[in-house]
Amino acid sequence: MNQIDEMNQINQPSMTSRVRTKARHQIHEFDLIRALHKRHSRQSPSVIQGIGDDAAVITSPAGQWTVLTTDLLTEGIHFDLRTATMADIGFRAAAANLSDIAAMGGSPKHLLVALAIPRTGTSRQIHQLYQGMMDACRPHRVGLIGGDTSGSSSGWFLSLTLIGTASPRKALFRSGARSGDFLYVTGTIGDSLAGLKLSNEQPSRTKTQLRNTAALSTKHRQFLIGRHLRPTARIAEGQWLSAHRLATSAIDISDGLSGDLRHICEESHVGAEIHLSALPLSPACRAYAASRKLDPVNLALSGGEDYELLFTVPSRQRSQLERTALTQGFSFTCIGAIHPLRFGIQALSPHGRRHRLANTSYRHFT
Amino acid sequence: MNQIDEMNQINQPSMTSRVRTKARHQIHEFDLIRALHKRHSRQSPSVIQGIGDDAAVITSPAGQWTVLTTDLLTEGIHFDLRTATMADIGFRAAAANLSDIAAMGGSPKHLLVALAIPRTGTSRQIHQLYQGMMDACRPHRVGLIGGDTSGSSSGWFLSLTLIGTASPRKALFRSGARSGDFLYVTGTIGDSLAGLKLSNEQPSRTKTQLRNTAALSTKHRQFLIGRHLRPTARIAEGQWLSAHRLATSAIDISDGLSGDLRHICEESHVGAEIHLSALPLSPACRAYAASRKLDPVNLALSGGEDYELLFTVPSRQRSQLERTALTQGFSFTCIGAIHPLRFGIQALSPHGRRHRLANTSYRHFT
Numbered sequence: 052m053n054q055i056d057e058m059n060q061i062n063q064p065s066m067t068s069r070v071r072t073k074a075r076h077q078i079h080e081f082d083l084i085r086a087l088h089k090r091h092s093r094q095s096p097s098v099i100q101g102i103g104d105d106a107a108v109i110t111s112p113a114g115q116w117t118v119l120t121t122d123l124l125t126e127g128i129h130f131d132l133r134t135a136t137m138a139d140i141g142f143r144a145a146a147a148n149l150s151d152i153a154a155m156g157g158s159p160k161h162l163l164v165a166l167a168i169p170r171t172g173t174s175r176q177i178h179q180l181y182q183g184m185m186d187a188c189r190p191h192r193v194g195l196i197g198g199d200t201s202g203s204s205s206g207w208f209l210s211l212t213l214i215g216t217a218s219p220r221k222a223l224f225r226s227g228a229r230s231g232d233f234l235y236v237t238g239t240i241g242d243s244l245a246g247l248k249l250s251n252e253q254p255s256r257t258k259t260q261l262r263n264t265a266a267l268s269t270k271h272r273q274f275l276i277g278r279h280l281r282p283t284a285r286i287a288e289g290q291w292l293s294a295h296r297l298a299t300s301a302i303d304i305s306d307g308l309s310g311d312l313r314h315i316c317e318e319s320h321v322g323a324e325i326h327l328s329a330l331p332l333s334p335a336c337r338a339y340a341a342s343r344k345l346d347p348v349n350l351a352l353s354g355g356e357d358y359e360l361l362f363t364v365p366s367r368q369r370s371q372l373e374r375t376a377l378t379q380g381f382s383f384t385c386i387g388a389i390h391p392l393r394f395g396i397q398a399l400s401p402h403g404r405r406h407r408l409a410n411t412s413y414r415h416f417t
Numbered sequence: 418m419n420q421i422d423e424m425n426q427i428n429q430p431s432m433t434s435r436v437r438t439k440a441r442h443q444i445h446e447f448d449l450i451r452a453l454h455k456r457h458s459r460q461s462p463s464v465i466q467g468i469g470d471d472a473a474v475i476t477s478p479a480g481q482w483t484v485l486t487t488d489l490l491t492e493g494i495h496f497d498l499r500t501a502t503m504a505d506i507g508f509r510a511a512a513a514n515l516s517d518i519a520a521m522g523g524s525p526k527h528l529l530v531a532l533a534i535p536r537t538g539t540s541r542q543i544h545q546l547y548q549g550m551m552d553a554c555r556p557h558r559v560g561l562i563g564g565d566t567s568g569s570s571s572g573w574f575l576s577l578t579l580i581g582t583a584s585p586r587k588a589l590f591r592s593g594a595r596s597g598d599f600l601y602v603t604g605t606i607g608d609s610l611a612g613l614k615l616s617n618e619q620p621s622r623t624k625t626q627l628r629n630t631a632a633l634s635t636k637h638r639q640f641l642i643g644r645h646l647r648p649t650a651r652i653a654e655g656q657w658l659s660a661h662r663l664a665t666s667a668i669d670i671s672d673g674l675s676g677d678l679r680h681i682c683e684e685s686h687v688g689a690e691i692h693l694s695a696l697p698l699s700p701a702c703r704a705y706a707a708s709r710k711l712d713p714v715n716l717a718l719s720g721g722e723d724y725e726l727l728f729t730v731p732s733r734q735r736s737q738l739e740r741t742a743l744t745q746g747f748s749f750t751c752i753g754a755i756h757p758l759r760f761g762i763q764a765l766s767p768h769g770r771r772h773r774l775a776n777t778s779y780r781h782f783t
Contacts, residue, residue, distance in 0.1 A: 119578075119580065120472035123576065163578060199489040202494050205493075
């Protein structure tokens with residue numbers, strides 16, 4: 052661990068001296084990262100030792116639980132430098148981790164960054180990557196406490212570990228949903244997939260695409276691409292649901308509603324019904340779907356990475372949830388209900404027809 | 418985070434649909450990892466939620482500090498599949514993290530694993546990788562609590578985060594060394610570099626190398642390669658030094674003695690002198706150096722990844738350290754002393770000559 056060791060690690064023959072480690076030119080990049088880490092570390096009474104020792108040392112508030120999540124992003128699988136800036140990639144990676152903490156009802160605190168830099172990587176790119184990560188973290192006062200950096204013989208590789216706290220007996224798990232609970236979602240869903248599709252249209256425009264582009268306002272286009280590249284982790288919503296014990300279970304929508312609902316049902320041993328006409332769709336998502344002759348409901352069901360929260364609320368607490376959510380300015384939409392396990396997972400169409408909900412979360416582009 | 422999401426992540430278009438995510442054949446590998454994670458997770462009262470939710474949730478013993486370290490290994494930079502098995506790579510990655518916790522005087526507890534698998538990766542390789550990691554972790558009762566898995570468009574990529582505990586006011590930092598302290602090291606040093614060099618000799622043997630090979634006994638060869646591929650993290654030693662408040666500072670030798678000593682001097686604002694004749698060298702390392710006409714002292718000074726502890730002891734506690742170390746069966750060797758900052762870092766040769774100690778930790782193979 053620790054950034055002090057970076058420049059050594061890159062030149063260290065390690066198991067491989069025949070694999071050329073070159074990288075003398077990379078040393079200044081590691082110096083840059085060291086400087087960036089110092090800049091982005093945060094003075095906090097809970098950090099006993101940040102960057103600069105063999106390990107980071109933190110304290111947890113007495114009686115609090117520690118919440119930990121790790122996410123991995125690899126170039127060519129999770130991101131494409133032709134459609135996203137390094138700052139976008141950093142922001143999104145941090146948001147994905149923040150969202151995991153949000154889904155537990157926790158408070159994010161500290162970040163560890165493991166980064167492998169390809170030979171073609173520049174100081175400017177590294178700078179932007181950290182800028183993006185910290186742009187996502189800053190509003191939540193999350194500071195860097197450590198990491199590891201290395202060269203990469205191929206593309207960029209980023210692994211973040213986020214550490215937070217949660218209140219015992221108030222943290223939100225996937226496993227607490229009960230038959231009779233109502234199913235809610237924050238914000239709007241499907242936007243990120245629409246934004247992804249829009250990003251991917253740009254480099255190779257066909258005549259039809261150009262016509263479609265014209266059919267979508269710049270405002271809608273920017274909104275959707277922004278939702279894809281710079282998602283919002285619902286930290287305040289998760290903390291509020293946890294603090295008031297209003298949710299029996301929660302998950303963040305990272306794979307897509309149909310898949311993530313399945314996770315809640317599996318972990319809680321319940322079934323569920325969602326009302327397709329109730330899914331919260333943004334005007335931009337509707338406009339995009341109309342211009343491309345797509346069903347926006349399909350975007351909402353299968354599109355991952357919206358990083359909205361999907362959660363369940365006991366019926367007796369529904370009115371309290373909706374009333375106080377208004378005062379907090381939160382956007383919560385009831386999209387269905389939890390049923391016994393034998394019910395399975397069903398969707399109610401706008402025409403009143405029920406059908407088994409297919410898990411389209413991980414299939415729509417393959 | 419969480420393994421449930423893996424198979425989705427690999428097929429999820431994410432930012433990139435044009436970058437082919439293929440990987441339908443990889444799904445069974447993610448199923449395998451899910452099974453491996455379940456197998457290697459550990460029932461422990463300190464784990465509230467392990468694998469299977471948005472984030473892991475743990476408790477820390479009241480008043481204890483939490484210690485965190487992360488290490489990154491990339492194929493082609495940190496390891497070479499021609500000279501190490503997947504099990505060796507897993508073992509070594511875990512040992513490197515365990516060693517960071519050892520250097521803080523901490524107790525390792527929980528492991529998060531982020532893994533990117535190339536298209537050519539097989540179930541067998543994944544199985545072996547986890548086997549190696551857990552072989553290193555098992556003696557310390559470290560269990561898996563989470564992770565993330567992805568495809569890789571190039572080589573293997575492994576990032577581990579290890580979480581442990583340490584006693585407040587007893588944890589060992591790099592910054593506590595004081596002028597007058599004695600400088601100690603555990604075990605023997607230089608073995609790992611000798612083992613690395615031996616590993617790299619094998620595939621393309623010259624006549625000279627064959628003659629040299631013959632000059633080194635199989636026992637010595639196996640010892641050195643074993644020290645390189647399967648290093649021992651000095652957890653018990655670190656905990657003992659911490660518990661008895663015998664060390665004022667500590668670091669693990671991951672970059673090489675000359676570089677790691679420099680880290681202690683920089684963080685503690687002190688100088689140091691090491692006695693080259695006192696460096697603990699194994700018979701195997703001496704035999705290897707003799708057969709290759711190398712100076713074993715240079716191997717000891719520049720060779721990283723021995724994962725021995727380098728630590729400082731106040732003079733008044735020296736006799737207690739040496740007396741009780743014997744009863745514990747620890748191998749501690751005094752190799753020098755700490756001096757004021759202006760002294761710089763010097764080496765005393767066996768002939769009684771002093772010279773400024775060059776930092777050869779990250780240069781010897783470039």
